[in-house]
Amino acid sequence: MRFDHKCALITGGGSGIGRAVCLAFAREGADVGVADVSLEGAEATAQEVRKNGRKAVALRVDVTDPASVQAMVNQAVAALGRIDTLVNSAGVREIVPFLQLPFAEWQRVIATNLTGTFLCSQAVAQYFVAQGRGGKIVNLASVAGLMAVPNRAAYVSSKHAVVGLTKEMAMELADNSIQVNAVAPGVVRTSSSPHPRPTLLLVQHSPSTVDLWPGKCSEKGGDLCNSKVKLLLLQVPAVESAKRLRCVLHGKERILR
Ligand SMILES: NC(=O)c1ccc[n+]([C@@H]2O[C@H](COP(=O)([O-])OP(=O)(O)OC[C@H]3O[C@@H](n4cnc5c(N)ncnc54)[C@H](O)[C@@H]3O)[C@@H](O)[C@H]2O)c1
Numbered sequence: 521m522r523f524d525h526k527c528a529l530i531t532g533g534g535s536g537i538g539r540a541v542c543l544a545f546a547r548e549g550a551d552v553g554v555a556d557v558s559l560e561g562a563e564a565t566a567q568e569v570r571k572n573g574r575k576a577v578a579l580r581v582d583v584t585d586p587a588s589v590q591a592m593v594n595q596a597v598a599a600l601g602r603i604d605t606l607v608n609s610a611g612v613r614e615i616v617p618f619l620q621l622p623f624a625e626w627q628r629v630i631a632t633n634l635t636g637t638f639l640c641s642q643a644v645a646q647y648f649v650a651q652g653r654g655g656k657i658v659n660l661a662s663v664a665g666l667m668a669v670p671n672r673a674a675y676v677s678s679k680h681a682v683v684g685l686t687k688e689m690a691m692e693l694a695d696n697s698i699q700v701n702a703v704a705p706g707v708v709r710t711s712s713s714p715h716p717r718p719t720l721l722l723v724q725h726s727p728s729t730v731d732l733w734p735g736k737c738s739e740k741g742g743d744l745c746n747s748k749v750k751l752l753l754l755q756v757p758a759v760e761s762a763k764r765l766r767c768v769l770h771g772k773e774r775i776l777r
Contacts, residue, residue: 521549527600529553529593531583531640532610534561536710537660541607542576543568551575553596553603556610557582575600583610583636586643593643605656606644608637613675626674633678634685641689645698654697659686661702679704 528545532538534556542552546569554569554576556562562578569576577599581592596603612632614625641657648655664672665679686702693700 521547523548523550523604526550526604527553527596527602528605528607529555529596529603529644530607530609531555531581531592531636532608532660533565534558535565536609537705537708538607538609539565539568541609542566543572545605546572546574546576549574550605551600553577553579553592553600555579555581555592555596581610583608583640584631586639589636589639589643592640593647597647602651603644603647603655604653605658606640607658607660608640609660610636610640611660613672615671616673617671618673621673629674630678630681633675634681637682638685641685641700645689645693645696648698649696654699657689657693657698657700659700659702661686661704663704663706665702665704 523545526545526549528542528550530538530542530545530552533542533552533554535558538556539554539561542554542565545552551574552566552569554562554565556565556578557580559578559580562580566576566578577596579592579595580588582588593603610632612629614621614629616622616625637659641659644655644657659682661682662675662679663669664676665683667676669676683702683704686700689698690700
C-alpha cells in the first residue's frame with residue numbers, strides 16, 4: 521500500500537472532508553492522528569481508522585491557538601512515533617452579506633481558516649526540519665480561494681490567502697524537502713454543507729479530477745460522509761506558480777517533490 525509505515529496528521533478530522541481523508545489514508549496503510557476541536561468527532565473517526573487495522577490517536581486541538589497546536593504536534597509524535605504528512609482541513613465558513621458581516625465573524629473565519637493553517641503548518645514544518653526527513657503538507661483551499669462567492673467575504677478572503685500561503689510555503693520549504701500543495705474542492709456534501717446547491721463554479725472549474733489523496737477520485741459531487749469516498753479535488757494553479765517562482769529565484773529548475 522502507498523502509505524505503509526507512514527503517519528498522517530489531519531486537522532478537522534472529526535467530520536466531513538477531514539474524516540474522509542483520515543479513512544482514505546488508513547485504507548492505504550497509514551497510521552493517523554485525528555485532530556479536531558471536537559474530541560468526540562475525532563474519537564469517532566479514530567475508531568473508524570482502527571477498524572481498518574491502522575493505529576489512530578484522537579487529539580483535541582484549537583487550530584487558532586499556538587499552544588494548542590504545538591501540543592497537538594507533540595502528542596501526535598508521542599503516540600504515532602512520527603509525522604510524514606499534514607492535511608489542514610479544519611475550517612469554518614459564514615453566510616452573511618458583506619454589509620452585515622460582524623467583525624467577530626470575520627475574525628473567527630480568518631483565525632480558523634488562515635491563521636490555523638499557518639500555525640499548524642509552521643509547527644509541523646519545524647518538526648520536519650528538525651527530523652531532516654522532509655514531509656508533505658496539503659492545505660484545503662476551495663474554489664472560493666480562486667473566485668468570489670456571494671455572502672462569503674471572510675471565507676473567500678481566507679481561502680484566497682490560503683492559496684497565497686501555500687505558494688509561499690512551497691517556495692520557502694522546498695530546500696528542506698517539504699512539499700506543500702493545496703487542493704480546491706468544489707461543492708462537497710458534508711455535515712456542514714449537507715445540501716449544497718449545484719453551482720456553475722463546480723462545472724467551470726472541474727476540467728479534470730486529480731488523485732491527490734489515496735483512493736479513487738472519479739465521480740463528480742461525491743458524498744464524503746459516505747463510506748464510498750469519491751473525491752473531487754481540483755488542482756490549484758498556485759502550485760504551478762510556486763514552481764515557476766522558485767525557478768526564477770534560484771536561477772535553475774528544481775522540481776518540488
Ligand atoms: N464542503 C465543501 O463543499 C468544501 C468545499 C471547498 C472547501 N472545503 C474546505 O474543506 C475543509 C473541510 O470542510 P468540511 O466541509 O469537511 O467541513 P466540516 O465542518 O464537516 O469539517 C470541519 C471540521 O473542522 C473542525 N474545526 C472547526 N474549527 C476548528 C478549530 N478552531 N480547531 C480545530 N478544528 C476545528 C470542525 O469541528 C469540523 O470537524 C474546510 O477547510 C473547508 O473550507 C469544503
